[in-house]
Amino acid sequence: MSHETADTGTTQTPETPETPHLDFAGTTPYEDYVQADVLTHLQKTLSDDPGEMVFLVTTQVMELWFTVIVHEWETAARALREDDLTVAKDALKRSVRELEALNASWTPLAGLTPAQFNSYRAALGEGSGFQSAMFRRMEFLLGDKSASMLVPHRGAPRVHRELEKALHEPSLYDEVLRLLSRRGYAIPQSVLDRDLSQRYEPSAEIEQVWTEVYQGDQDGELVRLGEALTDVGELVWRWRNDHLVATRRAMGSKTGTGGSAGVAWLEKRARKNVFPELWTARSYV
Numbered sequence: 239m240s241h242e243t244a245d246t247g248t249t250q251t252p253e254t255p256e257t258p259h260l261d262f263a264g265t266t267p268y269e270d271y272v273q274a275d276v277l278t279h280l281q282k283t284l285s286d287d288p289g290e291m292v293f294l295v296t297t298q299v300m301e302l303w304f305t306v307i308v309h310e311w312e313t314a315a316r317a318l319r320e321d322d323l324t325v326a327k328d329a330l331k332r333s334v335r336e337l338e339a340l341n342a343s344w345t346p347l348a349g350l351t352p353a354q355f356n357s358y359r360a361a362l363g364e365g366s367g368f369q370s371a372m373f374r375r376m377e378f379l380l381g382d383k384s385a386s387m388l389v390p391h392r393g394a395p396r397v398h399r400e401l402e403k404a405l406h407e408p409s410l411y412d413e414v415l416r417l418l419s420r421r422g423y424a425i426p427q428s429v430l431d432r433d434l435s436q437r438y439e440p441s442a443e444i445e446q447v448w449t450e451v452y453q454g455d456q457d458g459e460l461v462r463l464g465e466a467l468t469d470v471g472e473l474v475w476r477w478r479n480d481h482l483v484a485t486r487r488a489m490g491s492k493t494g495t496g497g498s499a500g501v502a503w504l505e506k507r508a509r510k511n512v513f514p515e516l517w518t519a520r521s522y523v
């Protein structure tokens with residue numbers, strides 16, 4: 239690019255733009271912040287197959303997205319407790335974009351053939367995504383609590399401690415129902431006082447509450463909250479289904495490395511509805 243000087247009107251070549259700094263006393267500020275050196279040396283593949291790298295990295299990338307999404311949902315749950323719907327909805331909306339990015343990261347694994355997967359499958363031993371603690375944190379926040387999901391993590395104190403805390407805390411959905419109760423909706427006392435470490439069970443009363451919410455002001459903050467939660471529910475369901483299809487392509491009906499029936503077990507999991515009454519209430523609006 240060139241520019242004209244004000245006085246003569248002649249064209250001059252501008253000075254070369256400043257180049258980035260190269261000299262740092264220690265590690266770069268980028269490294270100090272991102273820890274890229276740590277992150278890019280965590281890829282310890284278990285076989286000689288060149289295709290294993292993308293399987294491992296995709297799994298690690300998904301673990302990072304799980305971590306971000308847990309952070310957003312914990313932020314949203316805390317904000318709901320404090321009646322701060324603006325902060326809660328911002329966090330939920332961010333999580334919707336993040337879930338879209340999470341789901342897009344299936345692409346490199348979506349077309350694995352059985353022969354390709356077999357090239358490193360045996361090296362995985364009994365390792366399975368079923369043992370992902372961060373995925374369980376996501377499920378717990380959605381209300382899908384299960385004490386037995388802590389059992390695999392007894393050997394990892396920090397992970398176990400975090401999961402146990404999450405098991406006993408109100409889920410995101412519990413906080414939503416408490417907020418609806420404070421706003422005058424008829425949430426049964428048994429739901430407000432429920433044992434938080436148990437899986438949330440859908441009920442006709444909560445379905446009725448969502449029906450009333452959705453019959454109300456369509457631009458109101460509660461319908462918008464309901465829609466943000468529905469987006470979350472839909473995208474979690476999509477993750478489960480993308481996982482199911484990738485698994486069906488890669489291994490047919492073989493048993494899983496984690497010891498389950500494989501696809502048949504995943505099909506059952508994929509049938510679950512996240513925030514069930516938000517879906518069933520639609521029939522009555």
Ligand code: HEM
Nearest residue numbers: 297300366367368373484485488494495496497498500507
């Ligand atoms: C195409 C490659 C993949 C195949 C064939 C596959 C297969 C399976 C199977 C068969 C199960 C059932 C449990 C078992 O017996 O192992 C399972 C569970 C699971 N996998 Fe994968 N998986 C793949 C990729 C991934 C990736 C990249 C992730 C990311 C973290 C992941 C996360 C999970 C999770 C969280 C579960 C537990 C699901 C639940 O509890 O509902 N999987 N996988």
